[in-house]
Amino acid sequence: MTKEAIATNNAPAALGPYSQAVKANGTVYVSGQLPIDPATGEFAGTDIQSQTRQSLTNIQAILQEAGLDLSNVVKTTVLLDNIDDFAAMNEVYAEFFTGVTPARAAFEVAAIPKGALVEIEAVAVAE
Helix, strand or coil: CCEEEECCCCCCCCCCCCCCEEEECCEEEEEEECCEECCCCEECCCCHHHHHHHHHHHHHHHHHHCCCCHHHEEEEEEEECCHHHHHHHHHHHHHHCCCCCCEEEEEECCCCHHHCCEEEEEEEECC
């Protein structure tokens, strides 16, 4: 198996000893993306909509670096600080994924790094 780290300055740097994404055998595994704007190093906003939009924008940037886009995504996992934000998150999510949408799991978790409201990870496959 060959592994390749994927990294871009158009998404926030990893906060620890992990890659923004890893490509292995044609599949790209994107690490959980916090809603950090890479230009400022700060959250894109304080509401679930703006944070969801930034997390997905970060995923787009990482996929672009790997030569893919959101249409290649087959699975996502959404971590929410509060499950009551599910509907509002889902509205923004639907702006990014159309047609055959990825399989998805969404969970409320006890805490997300840096106090974020959402974190999203993705798996994409090259066609």
